[in-house]
Amino acid sequence: MELFTLTDIIKNSTALYPDNEAFKCNDISVSYKELDIKTNQLAKCLTDLGVKKGDRVGIYLNRCIETSIAIYGILKAGAAYVPLDFTAPHSRTQYLLDNCGIEFLVTSKSQKRRIASLPDDDFSLKGIIGLNQDLPVNRISWDFVFNSNVESFTHPKITEGDLAYVMFTSGSTGDPKGIMHTHGSGLNYAKLSANLYKINSSDRVANHAPINFDISTFGYFSAPLAGASTVIIPDAHTKFPMSLANLMEKEKITIWYSVPLALIQILLSGALDKISLNSLRWVLFGGEVFGLKYLKEFIQRWPNVTFSNVYGPAEVNQCTYYNFNSLSETDAQLPIGKVWDNTEFKILDDNDKEVVKGEKGILVIRSGTMMKGYWNNEELTKTSVYEEEIAPTFSHVYYRTGDLVKLNENEDLIFLGRKDRQIKLRGYRIEIDEIENKILLFDNVIEVAVVLVNNGSEEKELMATVLIKPNTNVLSKEIKKYCQKHLPIYAVPSHIEILESFPRTSSGKVNRKKIEEILEAL
Amino acid sequence: MKNILINYISEQVSDDFSDQEIDVDEDLLGSGILDSLGMMKMIFFIENEFNVSVPPEDMVIENFMTIDHICNYLSGK
Numbered sequence: 001m002e003l004f005t006l007t008d009i010i011k012n013s014t015a016l017y018p019d020n021e022a023f024k025c026n027d028i029s030v031s032y033k034e035l036d037i038k039t040n041q042l043a044k045c046l047t048d049l050g051v052k053k054g055d056r057v058g059i060y061l062n063r064c065i066e067t068s069i070a071i072y073g074i075l076k077a078g079a080a081y082v083p084l085d086f087t088a089p090h091s092r093t094q095y096l097l098d099n100c101g102i103e104f105l106v107t108s109k110s111q112k113r114r115i116a117s118l119p120d121d122d123f124s125l126k127g128i129i130g131l132n133q134d135l136p137v138n139r140i141s142w143d144f145v146f147n148s149n150v151e152s153f154t155h156p157k158i159t160e161g162d163l164a165y166v167m168f169t170s171g172s173t174g175d176p177k178g179i180m181h182t183h184g185s186g187l188n189y190a191k192l193s194a195n196l197y198k199i200n201s202s203d204r205v206a207n208h209a210p211i212n213f214d215i216s217t218f219g220y221f222s223a224p225l226a227g228a229s230t231v232i233i234p235d236a237h238t239k240f241p242m243s244l245a246n247l248m249e250k251e252k253i254t255i256w257y258s259v260p261l262a263l264i265q266i267l268l269s270g271a272l273d274k275i276s277l278n279s280l281r282w283v284l285f286g287g288e289v290f291g292l293k294y295l296k297e298f299i300q301r302w303p304n305v306t307f308s309n310v311y312g313p314a315e316v317n318q319c320t321y322y323n324f325n326s327l328s329e330t331d332a333q334l335p336i337g338k339v340w341d342n343t344e345f346k347i348l349d350d351n352d353k354e355v356v357k358g359e360k361g362i363l364v365i366r367s368g369t370m371m372k373g374y375w376n377n378e379e380l381t382k383t384s385v386y387e388e389e390i391a392p393t394f395s396h397v398y399y400r401t402g403d404l405v406k407l408n409e410n411e412d413l414i415f416l417g418r419k420d421r422q423i424k425l426r427g428y429r430i431e432i433d434e435i436e437n438k439i440l441l442f443d444n445v446i447e448v449a450v451v452l453v454n455n456g457s458e459e460k461e462l463m464a465t466v467l468i469k470p471n472t473n474v475l476s477k478e479i480k481k482y483c484q485k486h487l488p489i490y491a492v493p494s495h496i497e498i499l500e501s502f503p504r505t506s507s508g509k510v511n512r513k514k515i516e517e518i519l520e521a522l
Numbered sequence: 523m524k525n526i527l528i529n530y531i532s533e534q535v536s537d538d539f540s541d542q543e544i545d546v547d548e549d550l551l552g553s554g555i556l557d558s559l560g561m562m563k564m565i566f567f568i569e570n571e572f573n574v575s576v577p578p579e580d581m582v583i584e585n586f587m588t589i590d591h592i593c594n595y596l597s598g599k
Contacts, residue, residue: 062552062554063552087557089538110548111553112542113540113553114554116540117537235551236552236587239551239561240581243583243584246582269581501562
């Protein structure tokens with residue numbers, strides 16, 4: 001069949017691979033046939049509760065099998081899902097519930113304490129699915145959902161232009177932004193990625209990201225599109241690298257996708273010496289820069305694996321890829337590569353003029369995977385795009401990524417840093433990312449965050465925090481000496497703080513705002 | 523031992539949780555009761571409180587996923 005919407009994915013794979021395992025988590029699995037039935041049941045229950053087409057339904061779940069049922073059940077009801085971060089403080093959850101006008105939540109017993117302590121104001125909520133404890137609101141348990149009869153349920157008509165999900169940025173700075181994706185942009189991403197990585201119905205895809213992090217769409221959309229199985233990695237495993245490695249082996253994972261840190265932690269735990277990963281053929285990573293010294297070790301250990309450096313802000317899902325099996329000794333930086341199909345790019349200067357080839361500029365992207373805009377924020381949507389007039393009533397709309405890039409001699413894009421991490425200090429223009437990449441090369445350094453700290457005086461101060469390998473002895477003055485040797489004097493952090501763990505956002509990225517606070521308090 | 527752990531964890535959780543007592547078979551990370559930093563702190567607490575050392579090879583979910591798991595692990599030390 002031809003597919004037009006995200007819900008068509010389940011329809012199609014149920015017809016082609018009814019008994020394939022669709023999702024698995026903590027030894028609980030659902031086949032495509034079962035997923036089809038369970039998501040119909042959830043869609044019916046939501047509709048009976050009053051969910052209408054276009055409504056936003058919140059998902060308040062940790063990593064568990066119910067996430068797969070929640071996503072597709074909500075979509076089948078004609079609504080859009082809004083993944084809420086179950087680790088976020090209630091003030092943020094409240095902001096999203098209000099901002100999105102969410103009246104219904106899908107959750108589970110594991111979240112009972114959190115849900116029960118939501119402030120009373122939040123009981124503007126009209127219904128909660130997945131809990132049956134005492135709350136001043138309509139509740140339906142999962143047992144009730146899975147026992148409901150769907151014969152009388154009429155599926156709403158869904159088209160590719162319909163809103164499918166609103167994903168909020170983890171927001172280490174400013175208010176969270178709700179990125180709106182349609183069935184069309186989500187499905188385009190699934191098609192392009194399933195095609196690029198040649199996912200097939202016997203693949204076993206590891207999903208490491210929580211559903212509020214955009215890279216989860218690979219496990220939840222792309223893998224099911226190909227009839228493959230997605231192994232949802234439980235929260236506990238994401239915190240214990242040795243258990244995570246064992247799970248990779250036990251589940252015979254063929255395609256892995258995560259932030260680099262998850263892989264680096266496995267490497268540092270020593271677990272890779274004890275397991276064999278014969279099935280693994282793809283390792284995708286994105287979200288942050290992968291330190292080359294670690295990457296080289298993975299390449300050496302996994303000669304049969306193809307690696308893919310994935311790049312793309314959540315606003316466009318993915319847009320470039322750089323696939324490789326080896327790295328040359330001279331490669332100082334891993335390219336983000338080339339844009340994939342159905343995608344066009346330009347590199348612009350500060351005046352929106354295209355730069356000369358090879359020069360540095362801001363990347364703008366136009367693609368079938370692009371968002372519809374920001375939820376409830378027309379102003380921001382307008383400023384986030386670059387419009388190129390093609391004819392008086394027709395423009396091409398590009399998303400401004402805010403990322404500094406240039407093209408190298410192989411026509412590969414090179415990521416140079418965030419425009420907003422380009423700072424001016426004492427008149428010098430400094431790329432924070434360049435400093436970080438330099439410090440990352442220092443022995444036993446796992447991660448680095450360089451921030452500008454308000455020290456009370458007029459001028460802010462450049463400081464660094466460094467995460468070092470456990471049980472190693474690295475002195476901050478050694479790193480400082482190294483910086484003085486390799487960086488211009490104005491780019492040397494005035495203070496280097498060695499931390500045992502970094503504060504993180506729920507997607508695993510370094511929380512720079514928190515780091516600034518830590519350093520300010522010193 | 524069980525009660526010491528329950529008390530310790532209850533003191534750590536934020537106000538965003540209702541004050542129902544923590545179940546011994548509750549997934550400490552999946553429920554959001556502990557995050558990775560909280561888990562590290564708890565292991566540190568266990569080492570001090572029960573005078574044991576937790577070597578890196580013991581850092582697996584089978585030993586730390588729930589209070590039951592932790593008690594089993596510690597009684598085997």
